[in-house]
Amino acid sequence: MTYEIYRKIVSKEKYFDSWDSVTATNLGSQLQDQIYSEYLVKCEVFQRDKFTCQNKECKKECVDLTFHHVIFKEDGGLYTVNNGLTLCDKCHKNYHRAKSALVLLDGRVFQRLAKSTKYNWKKLKSEMKVIRKSVKGQNREITWDQISLILKWFFDQFEK
Ligand SMILES: [Zn+2]
Numbered sequence: 001m002t003y004e005i006y007r008k009i010v011s012k013e014k015y016f017d018s019w020d021s022v023t024a025t026n027l028g029s030q031l032q033d034q035i036y037s038e039y040l041v042k043c044e045v046f047q048r049d050k051f052t053c054q055n056k057e058c059k060k061e062c063v064d065l066t067f068h069h070v071i072f073k074e075d076g077g078l079y080t081v082n083n084g085l086t087l088c089d090k091c092h093k094n095y096h097r098a099k100s101a102l103v104l105l106d107g108r109v110f111q112r113l114a115k116s117t118k119y120n121w122k123k124l125k126s127e128m129k130v131i132r133k134s135v136k137g138q139n140r141e142i143t144w145d146q147i148s149l150i151l152k153w154f155f156d157q158f159e160k
Pocket residue numbers: 053054055058059060087088089090091092
């Protein structure tokens with residue numbers, strides 16, 4: 001990944017150009033605005049962190065950069081520049097799985113609490129089941145609500 005669109009901010013129109021046009025249209029303007037504003041935050045965080053994993057111990061084997069919420073999403077942390085941190089996929093996963101403490105390049109230390117804050121897979125699974133059930137064997141389009149739900153699920157998996 002080159003992160004080109006994060007180095008040089010593109011317009012909202014251009015951003016959604018790379019999406020399947022039907023999907024982008026079906027999102028509706030509200031969800032589009034939200035996704036685009038999160039993209040802008042991500043640009044700023046990645047640029048501030050110089051496109052580098054901020055884990056001091058990072059072995060740089062993995063270069064897939066992700067957006068980490070310093071105050072976790074589940075604790076009310078927002079998708080903002082101040083609450084954002086660039087971590088590579090590997091360090092990010094390790095930290096969330098509490099495999100290691102996180103020591104940042106700037107010296108800050110974060111110790112993952114032992115309490116399990118796993119995703120509610122049961123709930124997600126049942127949500128997905130509802131979607132599957134409603135489209136099963138039917139030759140019809142997925143509704144806007146269903147798309148939002150899928151996207152919500154998708155972002156929950158990848159944008160921790
Ligand atoms: Zn890393």
